[in-house]
Amino acid sequence: MTAPKTLYDKIWDAHVVHEDTDGTCLLYIDRHLVHEVTSPQAFEGLRMTGRKVRAPQKTIAVPDHNVPTTEGRDNPDQMPEDSRIQVAALDTNAREFGVHYYPVNDIRQGIVHIVGPEQGWTLPGMTVVCGDSHTATHGAFGALAHGIGTSEVEHVLATQTLIQRKGKNMKVEITGQLPPGVTAKDITLTVIGRTGTAGGTGHVIEYCGEAIRALSMEGRMTVCNMAIEGGARAGLIAPDEKTFAYIQGRPHAPKGAQWEAALAWWKTLSSDEGAHWDKVITIAAEEIAPVVTWGTSPEDVLPITGDVPDPESFSGGKVEAARRALDYMGLKPGQKLSEIEIDTVFIGSCTNGRIEDLRAAAEILRGQKIKVKRAMVVPGSGLVRAQAEEEGLAQVFIDAGFEWRLAGCSMCLAMNPDQLAPGERCAATSNRNFEGRQGRGGRTHLMSPAMAAAAAITGRLTDVREMMREPA
Amino acid sequence: MEKFTTLTGVAAPMPLVNIDTDMIIPKQFLKTIKRSGLGVNLFDEMRYDDQGREIPDFVLNQPAYRNAQILVTGDNFGCGSSREHAPWALLDFGIRCVISTSFADIFYNNCFKNGILPVALPQEQVDVLMEDARKGENARISVDLENQTVTSADGQVFSFELDPFKKHCLLNGLDDIGLTLEKVSAIDAFEQQAQQSRPWV
Numbered sequence: 173m174t175a176p177k178t179l180y181d182k183i184w185d186a187h188v189v190h191e192d193t194d195g196t197c198l199l200y201i202d203r204h205l206v207h208e209v210t211s212p213q214a215f216e217g218l219r220m221t222g223r224k225v226r227a228p229q230k231t232i233a234v235p236d237h238n239v240p241t242t243e244g245r246d247n248p249d250q251m252p253e254d255s256r257i258q259v260a261a262l263d264t265n266a267r268e269f270g271v272h273y274y275p276v277n278d279i280r281q282g283i284v285h286i287v288g289p290e291q292g293w294t295l296p297g298m299t300v301v302c303g304d305s306h307t308a309t310h311g312a313f314g315a316l317a318h319g320i321g322t323s324e325v326e327h328v329l330a331t332q333t334l335i336q337r338k339g340k341n342m343k344v345e346i347t348g349q350l351p352p353g354v355t356a357k358d359i360t361l362t363v364i365g366r367t368g369t370a371g372g373t374g375h376v377i378e379y380c381g382e383a384i385r386a387l388s389m390e391g392r393m394t395v396c397n398m399a400i401e402g403g404a405r406a407g408l409i410a411p412d413e414k415t416f417a418y419i420q421g422r423p424h425a426p427k428g429a430q431w432e433a434a435l436a437w438w439k440t441l442s443s444d445e446g447a448h449w450d451k452v453i454t455i456a457a458e459e460i461a462p463v464v465t466w467g468t469s470p471e472d473v474l475p476i477t478g479d480v481p482d483p484e485s486f487s488g489g490k491v492e493a494a495r496r497a498l499d500y501m502g503l504k505p506g507q508k509l510s511e512i513e514i515d516t517v518f519i520g521s522c523t524n525g526r527i528e529d530l531r532a533a534a535e536i537l538r539g540q541k542i543k544v545k546r547a548m549v550v551p552g553s554g555l556v557r558a559q560a561e562e563e564g565l566a567q568v569f570i571d572a573g574f575e576w577r578l579a580g581c582s583m584c585l586a587m588n589p590d591q592l593a594p595g596e597r598c599a600a601t602s603n604r605n606f607e608g609r610q611g612r613g614g615r616t617h618l619m620s621p622a623m624a625a626a627a628a629i630t631g632r633l634t635d636v637r638e639m640m641r642e643p644a
Numbered sequence: 645m646e647k648f649t650t651l652t653g654v655a656a657p658m659p660l661v662n663i664d665t666d667m668i669i670p671k672q673f674l675k676t677i678k679r680s681g682l683g684v685n686l687f688d689e690m691r692y693d694d695q696g697r698e699i700p701d702f703v704l705n706q707p708a709y710r711n712a713q714i715l716v717t718g719d720n721f722g723c724g725s726s727r728e729h730a731p732w733a734l735l736d737f738g739i740r741c742v743i744s745t746s747f748a749d750i751f752y753n754n755c756f757k758n759g760i761l762p763v764a765l766p767q768e769q770v771d772v773l774m775e776d777a778r779k780g781e782n783a784r785i786s787v788d789l790e791n792q793t794v795t796s797a798d799g800q801v802f803s804f805e806l807d808p809f810k811k812h813c814l815l816n817g818l819d820d821i822g823l824t825l826e827k828v829s830a831i832d833a834f835e836q837q838a839q840q841s842r843p844w845v
């Protein structure tokens with residue numbers, strides 16, 4: 173009898189091409205996603221050495237980080253020159269090396285981590301990599317997915333493998349049911365608040381428990397997306413009927429007999445009873461509240477009902493870090509979180525730029541007007557945008573006073589023109605609140621789409637539960 | 645990756661300690677699409693003034709050092725950010741060997757991925773080589789990777805330490821990709837077997 177395995181063990185074992193005596197493995201990569209910022213040198217490397225992309229049919233390229241999100245963006249004059257060159261390079265490389273490609277004017281274009289699942293590229297049991305740390309998103313399908321550097325991008329392009337050592341197994345179990353107004357984003361932020369940004373270092377996290385099972389695929393992607401903010405290389409959720417239903421019929425999902433064969437294997441993809449965990453964390457869903465971040469690290473998380481903490485309440489190096497964070501954020505200890513005034517609202521990113529996120533925000537915004545200076549919705553892909561228009565959500569946003577943008581990373585990292593001004597305070601649905609992340613001197617509070625919508629209406633951080641309509 | 649066997653050339657003296665990767669290649673050049681082409685921006689903020697004009701005093705702007713292939717530097721070279729753009733910029737300028745008393749870890753490893761040999765020697769020996777470097781074209785330094793030696797202009801031979809695996813890769817021009825490609829039959833076999841067991845991938 174073989175020893176009980178975790179889901180991570182199973183996927184890992186199914187992809188080892190070669191193992192050295194010192195434990196270094198060559199791991200086969202099933203899907204390689206590519207965007208314009210971390211790939212140009214890798215393609216250039218192939219060109220200089222006369223190498224080809226080994227498996228162009230398993231390689232998918234899409235520009236997302238640099239692209240403007242305003243109309244008429246296929247006019248190159250809309251982009252600063254260096255950004256334009258990076259996007260043009262991706263275009264040339266994708267065509268020359270013959271990989272799948274969704275150019276900027278293709279309706280399927282969007283944030284790489286939203287496009288992959290949407291097109292059925294991401295499937296259970298796969299290994300998925302991308303030169304981007306939020307590749308963890310794809311773990312929601314029970315795929316082993318993580319970010320890599322530029323040299324590794326080239327390595328995968330040339331060999332379809334990666335040199336890796338196996339990580340440790342960590343289980344994060346969310347028991348019970350989420351209270352009303354609490355979402356996947358609150359789960360993932362709460363976990364990071366609990367474990368710290370290095371809590372998952374060296375580990376692959378499997379999220380499980382009743383509250384995770386109850387999440388939609390969109391919600392599961394939100395949870396796995398931020399595994400990296402907890403320090404974990406990858407986050408995983410075992411596939412189930414919801415996963416299969418989401419995948420079936422997508423353009424690149426298996427069909428017919430292959431679908432049946434795939435399904436049979438996918439159903440074996442869960443952690444065995446008695447499998448070994450190096451670390452276990454359990455949180456009761458009932459204890460999770462709608463949360464916001466107050467500082468400049470994703471671990472600086474508190475329920476919206478709380479107060480800005482006193483740096484002295486921390487210990488070790490965190491005291492100085494918290495002091496610096498409050499200074500940067502322009503906040504005072506003891507200030508009520510719900511009294512912090514907001515200038516800007518950003519709804520989008522690979523964390524919360526999917527259709528369900530837009531529905532949740534629109535639900536709060538219907539018939540309301542924004543009180544903040546500016547608010548924008550940046551759908552995660554052209555298809556999300558089209559669907560939101562069809563469902564009438566776009567009109568809800570526009571009527572409320574939001575800008576309705578084209579798909580891309582946008583103000584999540586402010587590499588395109590969407591940036592905060594110094595001191596500008598933003599309620600954001602993205603994943604990083606680092607100093608300068610959304611623009612030099614910009615102040616970011618992370619939260620769920622519903623919470624961001626609530627902040628847009630009141631002009632301050634707001635407990636969305638106060639605004640929820642009675643169920644019809 | 646280009647092989648490294650032996651090298652005889654002009655060395656540029658940079659006696660500063662703690663030269664970090666920000667100095668080697670400042671952040672505004674990270675939006676580039678190339679690994680090559682960074683040579684003109686190597687040491688950009690030390691090399692050019694605000695108007696982009698060359699600062700004549702800077703070593704690499706002096707006629708004797710425009711084609712330098714070796715750098716002799718102060719302690720702790722390559723500290724700071726992990727950007728692979730730092731070795732890319734050195735290589736593109738034409739530097740194949742950096743000699744110092746010590747290197748920052750990540751930079752040290754990144755060098756080997758890019759065909760650059762970092763040589764760590766004791767202070768007295770670096771001092772001798774620094775003197776040679778100051779003489780420009782008049783004093784060439786020789787580096788022999790196979791024998792792990794550096795020879796000064798007047799024939800003093802200094803031995804250096806090196807991890808055998810890194811030496812093997814550099815001597816043969818093997819990068820990680822090259823090494824993995826040596827296992828290409830294992831990858832082929834894996835793909836064939838996966839084609840049977842998971843044909844939908």
Ligand code: SF4
Pocket residue numbers: 236237283284285304306521522523580581584585602603
């Ligand atoms: S949306 Fe933000 S986090 Fe996601 S891939 Fe783009 S820049 Fe990275």
